Amino acid sequence: MEKTLEKNIAQTADVATQISGSEALMRCLIAENVKIIYGYPGGAIMPIYDELYKFKEDIHHVLTRHEQGAIHAAQGFARVRNEVGVVFATSGPGATNLVTGIADAQIDSTPLVCITGQVPSHLLGSDAFQETDIISISTPVTKWNHQITKASEIPEVIAKAFYIARSGRPGPVLIDITKDAQFGLTDFTYHKCTAVRSYKPVPKTDPQTLESAAELINQAQKPLIVFGQGTILGNAEEALKHFVEKTGIPAAWTILGLSALPTNHPLNVGMVGMHGNYAPNMLTNQCDLLIAIGMRFDDRVTGNLNTYAKQAKIIHFEIDPAEVNKNVKVDVAVMGNVKHTLKDILPLVNSNSHTDWLAEFKKLDAIELEKVIEQDLHPKGAGLSMGEVIYNINQETDGDAVIVTDVGQHQMVACRYAKFSKSRSNITSGGLGTMGFALPAAIGAKMGAPDREVIAIIGDGGYQMTIQELGTIFQTRAAVKIVVLNNDFLGMVRQWQQLFFDKRYSSTELINPDFVTIAKGYHIPAKKVSERGDLRAAIQEMLETDGPYFLEVVVQKEDNVFPMIPSGASVSDIRLS
Amino acid sequence: MQAQSFTVSVYTENNIGLLNRVTSIFLKRHINIESLTVSESEISHVHRFTIVVNTTEEQIQKIVLQLEKQVEVVRAYYHKVDEIIFQEIAMYKISTEHLYSSKLQQLFKKHAAQMVEIEPDFVVIEKAGTYEDTKALYEALVPYGLMQFVRSGRIAVTRPKMLISEILKQ
Numbered sequence: 001m002e003k004t005l006e007k008n009i010a011q012t013a014d015v016a017t018q019i020s021g022s023e024a025l026m027r028c029l030i031a032e033n034v035k036i037i038y039g040y041p042g043g044a045i046m047p048i049y050d051e052l053y054k055f056k057e058d059i060h061h062v063l064t065r066h067e068q069g070a071i072h073a074a075q076g077f078a079r080v081r082n083e084v085g086v087v088f089a090t091s092g093p094g095a096t097n098l099v100t101g102i103a104d105a106q107i108d109s110t111p112l113v114c115i116t117g118q119v120p121s122h123l124l125g126s127d128a129f130q131e132t133d134i135i136s137i138s139t140p141v142t143k144w145n146h147q148i149t150k151a152s153e154i155p156e157v158i159a160k161a162f163y164i165a166r167s168g169r170p171g172p173v174l175i176d177i178t179k180d181a182q183f184g185l186t187d188f189t190y191h192k193c194t195a196v197r198s199y200k201p202v203p204k205t206d207p208q209t210l211e212s213a214a215e216l217i218n219q220a221q222k223p224l225i226v227f228g229q230g231t232i233l234g235n236a237e238e239a240l241k242h243f244v245e246k247t248g249i250p251a252a253w254t255i256l257g258l259s260a261l262p263t264n265h266p267l268n269v270g271m272v273g274m275h276g277n278y279a280p281n282m283l284t285n286q287c288d289l290l291i292a293i294g295m296r297f298d299d300r301v302t303g304n305l306n307t308y309a310k311q312a313k314i315i316h317f318e319i320d321p322a323e324v325n326k327n328v329k330v331d332v333a334v335m336g337n338v339k340h341t342l343k344d345i346l347p348l349v350n351s352n353s354h355t356d357w358l359a360e361f362k363k364l365d366a367i368e369l370e371k372v373i374e375q376d377l378h379p380k381g382a383g384l385s386m387g388e389v390i391y392n393i394n395q396e397t398d399g400d401a402v403i404v405t406d407v408g409q410h411q412m413v414a415c416r417y418a419k420f421s422k423s424r425s426n427i428t429s430g431g432l433g434t435m436g437f438a439l440p441a442a443i444g445a446k447m448g449a450p451d452r453e454v455i456a457i458i459g460d461g462g463y464q465m466t467i468q469e470l471g472t473i474f475q476t477r478a479a480v481k482i483v484v485l486n487n488d489f490l491g492m493v494r495q496w497q498q499l500f501f502d503k504r505y506s507s508t509e510l511i512n513p514d515f516v517t518i519a520k521g522y523h524i525p526a527k528k529v530s531e532r533g534d535l536r537a538a539i540q541e542m543l544e545t546d547g548p549y550f551l552e553v554v555v556q557k558e559d560n561v562f563p564m565i566p567s568g569a570s571v572s573d574i575r576l577s
Numbered sequence: 578m579q580a581q582s583f584t585v586s587v588y589t590e591n592n593i594g595l596l597n598r599v600t601s602i603f604l605k606r607h608i609n610i611e612s613l614t615v616s617e618s619e620i621s622h623v624h625r626f627t628i629v630v631n632t633t634e635e636q637i638q639k640i641v642l643q644l645e646k647q648v649e650v651v652r653a654y655y656h657k658v659d660e661i662i663f664q665e666i667a668m669y670k671i672s673t674e675h676l677y678s679s680k681l682q683q684l685f686k687k688h689a690a691q692m693v694e695i696e697p698d699f700v701v702i703e704k705a706g707t708y709e710d711t712k713a714l715y716e717a718l719v720p721y722g723l724m725q726f727v728r729s730g731r732i733a734v735t736r737p738k739m740l741i742s743e744i745l746k747q
Contacts, residue, residue: 135594140601144648145594164648197745198590198651322642 018185021151021177022051025115028158030058031190034086036077036447038062038070042090043130045117047182049088062447062476065468067094069440071101072466075110076444079427080402080454082235084165085444087114092130095176096137100434102172103141107431108256109233111170113161121149121178134176143171151184155191163193168201169320170233203321205336205344212332213291213315214348220289220313222357223249224280226272226301229256229430230294230319236339237261237423240293243342248353250361252280254295256430259420263399269361273301274565275412278372278574279364281565284309285572286360293317294338297327298431307570317341371576372562377417383556384532386413386485392539393455393483394419401453402427402445406438406462409491412561414457425452436465442480443472453481453543460486460512467518473548474522481542482519482550487557488512495560500567519550530554578633582611583655584663584733585641587626588618588741590649599626599650602643608632612665612730620741623651629731652744656735663733667711668693669702669718670725676700681721688714699724 019027025048029037037059041049052061064070067089074085085105089098095116105112119128135147144164146157154177161173217223231240237260244251244261250269251261261268270277272284284290290312295301302308305327316323316330317338324333334341376387390413393401399419405411405428420426427445429437442456463484473480490508497505519526525545529538535553542549563574589595596615603610611629618625630637637655644653673695675681685692690704704714711728 136597139594139597140605146592147594196648199648320646322639322646324642326639326642 019188020047020051020182021148021154021184021186022047022182024151024154024186024188025158025177025182026051026055026059027188028155028190029086030055031192032084032158032162034059034084036060036062037086037088038064038073038077038444039088040064040067040070040090040094041088042094042117044091044119044179045088045094045115045182047179048115048117048177061088062443062472064440064443065471066466067097068100068436069443069466069469069472071098071105071112071114072434072437072440073444073447073469073472074112075101075105075437076404076427076441077448078110078112078444080424080445081448082424083448084111084113084162087112089114090117090130091119091134092132094130095134096132098174099137099141100432102138102174104429104432104434104437105172106141106143108429109170109229110172111165112172113158113165114172114174116174116176117182118147118176118178120180122180124178134174138174141172142174145174145176147176147178148181149178151181151186154181154186155188159191159193160196164196164199202319202337203335205334205341209332209334210341210345210348213334214345216289216313216315216332217247217249217291217345218350221354222283222287223247223289223291223354224283224287224312225249225251225291225293226254226280226284226295227251227257227260227293228254228295230317230338231257231260232423234294234319234337234339236294236337236342239339239342239346241265242346243349246346246351247349248351249291250280250354250358252276254298254301254430255415255428256426257295258415258426259423262421263419264421271416272571273298274303274567275416275561275563277365277416278368278563278576279361281563281571281574282364283360285311285570287312290314291317292330293342294319296323299327302327303565303569303571303573307572368563368576376413381556383559384530384535384553385559386410386555387417388532389483389485389535389553389555390414390417390457392536395536396539396543397453397455401425401455402449404428404438404442404445404454404456406458407433407435408459408462409487409495409559409561410457410459410485412492435462438462439466439482440469440472442482443469443476443478446478446480454479455481455483457483457485459491460484460488460510460515461490463515470519470522470524473524477547479547482548483542484515484550484552485555486512486515486552487555487559489557491559492561494558498558498560515552516550524548524550526550526552528552528554578635580631580633582629582631582658583634583637584658584661584731585626585628585630585637585644585653585655586733586735586739587628587644587653588620588651588739589624589626590651591622591624592649595647595649598647599628599644602640603628603630606636606640608636608640614730614732616732618741620745623741623745627730627732652739652741654735654739656733656737660737661733661735663707663731664705665708665711665729665731666703666705667714667726667728669704669714669723670699671702671718672722672724673698673700675721684714684717688717690714
């Protein structure tokens, strides 16, 4: 990969004559080793698309059916592959259609470079056709954004965009390029950006904090680790595993930390948060030391902050100084990339096995197993449960699949029960909770990991928010396996209405179309299952089919996801029913 | 925690769009900006925002971290009133009619106000000082027919060092 990159840079660095801004952009993308772009053309980005046509041997463009589909696909690609996702969209509505995905990428720290076309610079501010001030609109939801009005700015700005998107805590960058800058001529030399003077991607680690943290860890009787996506973004999975295994500390995960440590690891004690596991939530309020690793104490994780881990000392391993003491006051903050800080602390911590403390997790696990999990995975009633669908998928994939989820009940159930043996395998919209994320994200994930099974698990509500991307699947033959868990409801909202709004099911019931017919309209093999006896065979058929496949599973209409920490309650007030 | 007045100094690159990015951090938290001034700083090509807000110290600490997180922000600081030397400038446009009354002349002297321009119909006075200082002159001039009044945002230098050049050298 490195070699190709150097070759590409060498090829692109010496262009003696002037080239157009659009060609300069293509050469920048090649120099950044971009092989795939998700996008949608339109008036203000036509010069770039024209250039793309000439470079189609080098850069593959995936035409989605909506710009939101393009950006979610780029997110799925970026997250599964550990690369920057690239998106093209035109000005005006093209650009505004990206905003949901940009906000999603910002809150979930996904590296993206979004290129939007803009009206010619002499028309800026004139309310020209398809003009919108995307710089102002995207400012609060981008890590960085910039408008280019001259072709000569392109190489430097694009280099900076990729550097900012991928370095430190990653995030989305938007570059808006006026049409005249795309047409305009420029000299071209490309220098990869390696520093921006006002930007410090990774803070220095104070060795004293490592020592203080190690001391707390060595003294703790009942320590608990909670790891988040920082472990994945920092490529710190091995470092985490070594740290967990040496210290013998039970390790729980946030929804975005899922898959950083194999789910069957003996010290993996499950998910924290609103629909997390019973033991790690309950014991958050009994541990004497909470070790937060690359996570940000989201409100869905902490519940009521006034009663969150008050008895515990807290250590925070974190790359972003703005996250320290933002929601939870910590005793020791270890700044830096967790890959390095976890490695550096390893010699300072004692080997341990917290046998008695682990036994407390086991005790609570048994309660959850009996009261919740057993019914979820092996229900006795007539209707199918979401949990048993995930269980059967696990049985068939053995934890090797990439699971892409949308938002709602199915997401919580999938994250609770899906088995993972490899990192970067759980792709979901965590922070923003974007319904419609999964179908396009799965397309990107499949293209990012073509050799892996990619299964999108989606609710009937979220599926219809970006259902048009079936067209992209049809056109690209992306071998995405789509499983829609259909309860004819916006299930999570309905669950809240049942529990907290006296069963007033205000606008949550869906009259759904024939999903199988729709899939077949796109020539995607499709099946609908509503009987337990047919489920396993249908999953097998789906996995054995070459190319994409659509499976609708009719599930129990009014099942609820438990355990549950009601909004604003304490983590230890977690309900099992 | 009690809300109080904080003066935030933000050293930034001089890039278009940064004003939006800086103010949106306050907007997102529903904090009203009392005053905002942008100017060059002591370092060439580095701009300085001086922002006055009323909020709690806990909140302002978090805001400063969010400001520093922005790619083009070099450094941000917050200071309490006793840590800064600050001024605002006010301009007053009044009718020339009373200009030569001894009362008005005494008033200018008392408030250390300067005359900027005298025209046949009006005269423009300026005064630098604290909010209270400029407000006091405002009150005093109202009876003489204040035609226009405007006050700038706060500008401030801090008692503690800020060492921006060192940060940029790193």
